[in-house]
Amino acid sequence: MNSKVDWGGRLWVTAVWAMVGLFILNLAALIASVVLQSLATRWLGTWTPTGYTWHWFADAWDEFDLQDVLIVTFQVAAAVVVVSGLLGVPAAYALARRDFPGRAAMLLVFMLPLLVPPITFGIPLATVLYQAHLAGTIWGVILANLVPTVPFVVFIMIPFIEQIDQRVEQAARVFGAGTAQVFRHVLLPLLTPGILAALLLVLVRTIGMFELTFLTAGPTSQTLVVALYYAEFAAGVRSQQSINAMAVVYMVNTLIWLLIALRFVNPTQIVTRAKKQA
Amino acid sequence: MLAVPALLLVCALFVYPFLYGFVLSLEPTQGSVFANYVKFFSDPFLFDTLGRTFLLALPVTLLNIAASVPVALRVRLMRRPRVLTTILVIPITLGTVLVAEGMLNYLGPQGWLNRVLLAAHLIETPLRLVHNYWGVFLSLVITGFPFTFLLTLSYVTGIDPSLEQAGAMLGAREPQRFITILLPLLVPGLAITFCLSFVQAFSVFPSAVLLGAPAGATRVISIAAYSAAFEDYDYSMASAIAIIMALAQVFAVGVVLALRGLLYRGPVSTGKG
Numbered sequence: 001m002n003s004k005v006d007w008g009g010r011l012w013v014t015a016v017w018a019m020v021g022l023f024i025l026n027l028a029a030l031i032a033s034v035v036l037q038s039l040a041t042r043w044l045g046t047w048t049p050t051g052y053t054w055h056w057f058a059d060a061w062d063e064f065d066l067q068d069v070l071i072v073t074f075q076v077a078a079a080v081v082v083v084s085g086l087l088g089v090p091a092a093y094a095l096a097r098r099d100f101p102g103r104a105a106m107l108l109v110f111m112l113p114l115l116v117p118p119i120t121f122g123i124p125l126a127t128v129l130y131q132a133h134l135a136g137t138i139w140g141v142i143l144a145n146l147v148p149t150v151p152f153v154v155f156i157m158i159p160f161i162e163q164i165d166q167r168v169e170q171a172a173r174v175f176g177a178g179t180a181q182v183f184r185h186v187l188l189p190l191l192t193p194g195i196l197a198a199l200l201l202v203l204v205r206t207i208g209m210f211e212l213t214f215l216t217a218g219p220t221s222q223t224l225v226v227a228l229y230y231a232e233f234a235a236g237v238r239s240q241q242s243i244n245a246m247a248v249v250y251m252v253n254t255l256i257w258l259l260i261a262l263r264f265v266n267p268t269q270i271v272t273r274a275k276k277q278a
Numbered sequence: 279m280l281a282v283p284a285l286l287l288v289c290a291l292f293v294y295p296f297l298y299g300f301v302l303s304l305e306p307t308q309g310s311v312f313a314n315y316v317k318f319f320s321d322p323f324l325f326d327t328l329g330r331t332f333l334l335a336l337p338v339t340l341l342n343i344a345a346s347v348p349v350a351l352r353v354r355l356m357r358r359p360r361v362l363t364t365i366l367v368i369p370i371t372l373g374t375v376l377v378a379e380g381m382l383n384y385l386g387p388q389g390w391l392n393r394v395l396l397a398a399h400l401i402e403t404p405l406r407l408v409h410n411y412w413g414v415f416l417s418l419v420i421t422g423f424p425f426t427f428l429l430t431l432s433y434v435t436g437i438d439p440s441l442e443q444a445g446a447m448l449g450a451r452e453p454q455r456f457i458t459i460l461l462p463l464l465v466p467g468l469a470i471t472f473c474l475s476f477v478q479a480f481s482v483f484p485s486a487v488l489l490g491a492p493a494g495a496t497r498v499i500s501i502a503a504y505s506a507a508f509e510d511y512d513y514s515m516a517s518a519i520a521i522i523m524a525l526a527q528v529f530a531v532g533v534v535l536a537l538r539g540l541l542y543r544g545p546v547s548t549g550k551g
Contacts, residue, residue, distance in 0.1 A: 006452075009452055012348075013352065016348045016349055016352050017352070019345065019349070020349055020362070023423065024365055026384075026391075026420075027365075027368070027369060027420065029384055029390055029391070030377070030380035030381060030383075030384045030420070031368075031372075031380055033380060033383040033384045033389065033390060034376070034379060034380045034383060037383050044388065045388055047390075047393065087283050087284040087287060088284055090280035090281065090283070090284070091280060091281035091283070091284035091285065093280055094279065094280040094281035095281060106281060106285060109285065109288055109289070109292075109293065110284075110285075110288060112292065113288060113292045115474070115477065116477070116524065116527075117477055117478055117480070117481035117527075118481070119481040119483045119500045119503075119504075120481055120500075120520060120523050120524050120527065121292060121295065121296065121520075121524075123299070123503050123504070123507055123516050123517065123519075123520040124295035124296055124298060124299030124302075124517055124520055125291060125292070125295040126507070127295065127298070127299060127302065127507070127513045127516070127517060128291075128294065128295040128298055128299075130513075143291060144291070146287060146291065147287075147288065147291045147292050150284050150287055150288060151284075151288060154284065204371055208371055208372065208373040209373075210373055210374065210375050210483075210484055211481075211483060211484075214484075215504075225373060225375050225376075228375050228376070228379070229375045229484055229488070232375070232378065232379055232382070232488055233487065233488065240383075243379070244379065244383070247376055247379045247380075250376060251372060251376060254371055254372060254373075254376075255368070255371070255372075258367070258368070258371045262364060262367075266360075266363070
């Protein structure tokens with residue numbers, strides 16, 4: 001467009017990319033420092049550790065009862081994924097297909113748990129769960145985690161369902177299929193990619209959900225991220241390396257699921273809801 | 279009705295606890311109906327947490343948005359933005375607890391950052407970056423910037439490029455195009471982004487404990503609520519603080535949306551309206 005070189009513009013572009021680069025560099029260094037620390041025999045006052053070892057992972061495994069913690073984490077995550085799928089998908093179907101009085105109000109009710117931060121509603125929620133003698137148990141943790149995940153599934157699934165041509169369902173009904181049959185034989189196969197994406201994101205969110213689990217978990221119902229918090233909180237009691245080893249275990253668990261989820265969804269969908277297909 | 283089970287769950291576990299919490303907050307362990315609220319606003323130890331939280335959340339959110347907009351405008355022009363967005367989604371997924379752990383290593387007095395700055399003779403003594411205000415501030419940047427950025431990006435990519443091309447054709451240079459075309463179109467989206475990011479930052483909890491000074495400069499309102507509930511077992515007071523926290527968030531969001539209402543609202547795409 002302009003034959004003259006726009007030096008100011010170039011400088012600005014360079015500055016923007018430098019800022020992004022600096023952010024990513026710091027992020028990478030931050031993660032690398034956790035991984036290195038977990039492998040270090042000793043790391044004090046030097047650039048890199050003086051020696052490397054795997055034994056902190058074994059230590060962390062025993063010290064923090066990681067086996068139990070991991071079992072609880074996956075029990076909670078599996079239960080949350082299944083229940084939010086079972087409740088969220090039909091609700092999304094109703095909201096996507098039918099227009100009924102109170103639909104807008106219902107959307108608002110589903111929107112709020114996603115907008116209000118977990119710590120804000122977690123404290124009243126934990127109070128209610130304590131009254132019901134559910135807090136401190138794995139059931140309380142599962143229930144608390146469902147609060148944001150069910151609406152999350154609803155909002156991810158609505159555009160997926162709107163995308164499906166309604167005539168496909170009508171054709172099935174013409175041939176005498178009931179709602180259950182339409183669901184099982186028509187909608188489910190068509191919706192599988194969307195459901196998979198939604199549930200994988202729910203899984204990642206549940207493994208990483210700190211606040212709600214923290215507020216409702218008891219000693220035997222901690223998930224990995226809560227156990228990590230307590231270990232850091234009481235840092236000094238345990239060696240720094242074994243806490244970092246646990247952090248690495250957590251990181252690996254989260255990132256594996258994230259990588260799988262990213263095969264099905266766009267990263268921006270993790271913060272915003274799925275965009276409507278034009 | 280297919281939506282009923284999901285609705286019941288959200289009502290029972292979200293709406294009901296809030297109402298219950300509100301009623302509970304009006305039944306203090308001692309004193310009159312509003313004793314908890316009176317105590318919160320008269321006890322500086324409690325009341326100051328509100329100001330501290332604003333002091334932390336507001337600058338962080340503004341910084342994140344200010345940084346997100348130019349980056350998003352550049353990324354929009356990239357052919358494969360997916361690599362970058364994938365990298366940026368990692369800190370969100372890992373969560374604040376892990377980021378706090380990493381920052382304690384990386385930003386500590388013996389950490390790499392201080393070592394690099396010392397080696398480059400940029401500083402004389404190690405910077406104190408953890409266990410104070412800046413530790414929490416930086417952790418909110420690390421987890422908050424990607425969140426803000428991805429939201430901003432989704433708004434920026436929603437703007438029809440032909441609008442900007444039209445401006446360019448009429449001779450507007452890049453800064454002009456930004457001020458007169460993009461910014462007015464972006465403001466409504468940025469207002470929503472601000473609300474979501476601010477509310478996230480306002481409810482900072484784990485990093486304020488692990489990276490901050492939870493007894494001092496970063497005793498944020500969520501710590502006050504938590505300690506009332508689980509250290510003093512005063513659920514009535516804790517509910518009152520949680521309600522105040524929610525109201526403060528609603529207030530901030532309300533102010534931003536009211537301001538937004540004064541500005542342009544309309545389609546960001548052309549044609550086929």
